[in-house]
Amino acid sequence: MTHSYALGVLHGDGIGPEIVPAAVAAADAAARAAGLAPIEWRELPLGLAAIGTHGSAVPESTLDALETVDAWLLGPHDSAAYPEPHRSLLNPSGTIRKRFDLFANIRPAKSFEGGRAVVPGTDLVIVRENTQGFYADRSTYAGTGEFMPTPDTAIAMGIITRSAVERIARAAFELARTRGKRVTIVHKANVLKLTTGLFKSVCLEVAAAYPDVAVDDFHIDAMTVHLVRRAHEFDVIVTENMFGDILSDLAGELAGSLGIAPSINASDTKAMAQAAHGSAPDIAGRDVANPIAIMLSAAMLLRWLAAGHDDPRALDAGDRLEAGVEAAVRDGVATADMGGTASTSAFTAAVVAAVGRA
Ligand code: ATP
Ligand code: MG
Secondary structure, eight states: OOOOOOOEEEOSSHHHHHHHHHHHHHHHHHHHTTTTTOOOEEOOOOSSSHHHHHSSSSSSHOOOOHHHEEEEOOOOOGGGGOOTTTGGGGGGGHHHHHHHTEEEEEEEEOTTTOOOOOSTTEEEEEEEEEESSSOOGTTTTTTSSSSEETTTEEEEEOOOOOOHHHEEEEEEEEHHHHSSSEEEEEETTTSSHHHHHHHHHHHHHTTTTTTTTEEEEEEEHHHHHHHHHHHOOOOEEEHHHHHHHHHHHHHHHHHSOOOGGOOOOOOOOOOEOOOOOOOOGGTTTTSSSHHHHHHHHHHHHHHHHHHHOHHHHHHHHHHHHHHHHHHHHHHTTTOOOGGGOOOHHHHHHHHHHHHOOO
């Protein structure tokens, strides 16, 4: 059964208008090569440009349009450059994450030939709970998560709920079934006994429904040690919000460079592809930015669509897109941040050509 997909495209700020269209071109080539129906892209205003045209960095019309698409590509935003009051509001990706309850932040760390891996052979995925935990600003009780009872005392709270752990754990175990069939739970249940203890125990309850997936668990501090020494031995790692944020930066750098790290943010019905890096205003508009992170994020999005629609062509398109990026790098085509001389457009052309060859 083959499907046709409508995907949102939100360019965002800085290098966004350069790298997002590069990912669209690469995804189109991959879709073509995989025999997928042409993707219908819907460009939607976001960021500084949208403040100018719509009076908001995340116009309501953009949010409404996202309801009608299957998934979307989000460019980086540079909220620090917005005029007030926009700068002080919740940033564009935070607003979208909240609105669509994108509870799973999925961050792979995969080394590849020509990359700069600290631990070669790394191929793991961090599944980070994205709505609560120890980031007070994201908690269900936002606004009360962090406070100062006196000017000299600051208190932060962490929140873990059974339902939130159940859904993130299911996402991790489902993902593990499609990969190396192993899930590692990361927590700190010896100190944060109630909160991360609940996280651990609910993950283990969910594990019972996946007898085909091996499960183990580590304290967050021990996990950093294991990753540095043997990141290549892990498959899927599930953890709460703050631990996941820190671990995914560590893992991203161990596998290569953070600058090429992809991610998606997903609920059960919507997903948003987003590069791990920022808007890089220092190099914007010069056709030198590296589009790899957003291209690999688009590949993840195609695989996410494939899983939800049981669509082997979308899976093939995602795999071809990733293989095309790897082939271009292997052929020695690289942007300046990776030590090469290729422009964004030249690198994109190399990926499009490689996707067609594969
Ligand atoms: P943010 O707060 O938006 O996450 P940041 O402070 O983390 O931003 P980035 O925008 O990610 O900063 O940029 C950090 C450095 O990495 C900058 O020098 C930038 O030029 C470089 N950089 C980031 N993304 C890319 C890219 N895709 N290609 C090339 N260089 C990049
Ligand atoms: Mg950053």
